[in-house]
Amino acid sequence: MNFLLTDEQEMIRKMVRDFAVNEVGPTAAERDEEERFDREIFDQMAELGLTGIPWPEEYGGIGADYLSYCIAVEELSRVCASTGVTLSAHVSLAGWPVYMFGTEEQKQKYLRAMAEGSKIGAYGLTEPGSGSDAANMKTTAEKDGDSYILNGSKIFITNGGLADYYIVFAVTDAAKKHKGVSAFIVEKEFPGFSVGKKEEKLGIRSSPTTEIIMEDCRVPAENLLGEEGQGFKIAMMTLDGGRNGIAAQAVGIAQGALDASTGYANERKQFGKPIGEQQGVAFKLADMATKIEASRLLTYQAAWRESEKLPYSKASAMSKLMAGDTAMEVTTEAVQVFGGYGYTKEYPVERYMRDAKITQIYEGTNEIQRLVISKMLLAD
Numbered sequence: 500m501n502f503l504l505t506d507e508q509e510m511i512r513k514m515v516r517d518f519a520v521n522e523v524g525p526t527a528a529e530r531d532e533e534e535r536f537d538r539e540i541f542d543q544m545a546e547l548g549l550t551g552i553p554w555p556e557e558y559g560g561i562g563a564d565y566l567s568y569c570i571a572v573e574e575l576s577r578v579c580a581s582t583g584v585t586l587s588a589h590v591s592l593a594g595w596p597v598y599m600f601g602t603e604e605q606k607q608k609y610l611r612a613m614a615e616g617s618k619i620g621a622y623g624l625t626e627p628g629s630g631s632d633a634a635n636m637k638t639t640a641e642k643d644g645d646s647y648i649l650n651g652s653k654i655f656i657t658n659g660g661l662a663d664y665y666i667v668f669a670v671t672d673a674a675k676k677h678k679g680v681s682a683f684i685v686e687k688e689f690p691g692f693s694v695g696k697k698e699e700k701l702g703i704r705s706s707p708t709t710e711i712i713m714e715d716c717r718v719p720a721e722n723l724l725g726e727e728g729q730g731f732k733i734a735m736m737t738l739d740g741g742r743n744g745i746a747a748q749a750v751g752i753a754q755g756a757l758d759a760s761t762g763y764a765n766e767r768k769q770f771g772k773p774i775g776e777q778q779g780v781a782f783k784l785a786d787m788a789t790k791i792e793a794s795r796l797l798t799y800q801a802a803w804r805e806s807e808k809l810p811y812s813k814a815s816a817m818s819k820l821m822a823g824d825t826a827m828e829v830t831t832e833a834v835q836v837f838g839g840y841g842y843t844k845e846y847p848v849e850r851y852m853r854d855a856k857i858t859q860i861y862e863g864t865n866e867i868q869r870l871v872i873s874k875m876l877l878a879d
């Protein structure tokens with residue numbers, strides 16, 4: 500067993516850290532305040548190859564592994580969790596299902612454009628009435644000649660409005676329950692497709708989250724992803740990798756909050772010495788660092804399993820559960836280390852705390868992760 504990163508993984512970490520610190524971090528607070536997505540940052544990520552990080556060069560990617568991808572999401576989230584999730588949803592939720600289930604034509608058309616970053620991707624599973632109970636979706640897709648006609652709406656779509664391509668799940672045969680769900684690649688220009696309400700959120704405010712609406716939306720039959728009835732499986736398998744991307748985001752948020760806290764604990768003096776030299780704060784920092792490291796190891800392990808083509812559903816559920824809970828705990832403690840200042844916008848820790856909360860909710864709540872883990876334990 501070897502816990503050292505490869506030269507390539509170290510190089511990617513350094514490149515993304517430099518980019519994050521110099522180009523993403525300086526405007527993170529302002530973009531959060533203004534709820535503003537910056538397309539230039541996305542274009543810069545594309546130039547660095549991040550938008551196609553795990554995809555082979557023949558599809559416009561840079562052919563790195565899933566661990567490199569997680570390291571990139573972690574480093575971005577260390578300064579700006581919104582930028583981290585923009586990349587995560589684009590790569591894991593939109594790129595991955597096309598890479599795994601797409602035809603050669605679909606990969607050349609859609610995956611290549613997303614990998615090169617000329618187009619942005621998103622994933623539409625959740626509906627107003629079906630969140631955790633994803634199989635209970637109501638959006639329908641009816642075959643009409645050489646098209647499908649989609650009707651319904653999806654909510655909480657990360658990259659909603661920005662995205663050019665949406666992986667949309669819809670019922671093609673209601674009698675078959677989850678086995679009657681199919682997946683489609685929907686372009687934003689398809690007739691009958693529109694973007695609905697944009698959410699106002701507690702955190703990840705510079706990553707837009709919207710509703711998408713399909714009203715007699717005509718989708719060419721060639722845009723069916725995988726086979727009819729395979730959609731629920733595609734949705735679940737996509738989330739397996741997506742969840743580990745969110746774990747990486749959570750590790751990055753927690754690390755960013757710890758970095759800020761150690762810096763402050765060295766500077767801030769009370770009772771004649773730095774607060775970091777006082778056990779109440781020092782022990783907090785030690786606990787924060789230990790939990791982050793445990794979360795990072797689980798996350799890297801799950802990414803490694805995916806790259807090695809080993810089963811990783813349980814590993815990803817565990818990494819997201821652990822890292823999401825850690826991010827919430829660590830960022831809350833970070834605010835405590837900063838005291839009254841931590842509660843203000845003068846320091847970044849309140850933003851980290853707001854951003855951390857979503858990692859316990861999206862891509863399956865942490866309660867759903869416990870369900871996934873326990874089901875697999877009991878089936879073993």
Ligand code: CAA
Nearest residue numbers: 624630631632633634656657732735736812861862863867
């Ligand atoms: N891989 C492959 N197949 C899987 C699978 C996986 N990880 N998980 C389930 N399946 C298959 C099962 O094997 C089963 O197949 P068969 O019928 O052939 O046996 C089928 O799917 C149904 O499985 P379950 O009976 O376990 O399904 P369920 O209805 O009980 O639901 C669930 C399981 C885990 C609760 C699932 O519904 C779930 O993950 N819910 C949470 C949804 C979620 O994460 N939503 C997030 C949306 S994305 C987002 O957050 C927005 C964003 O943009 C970031």
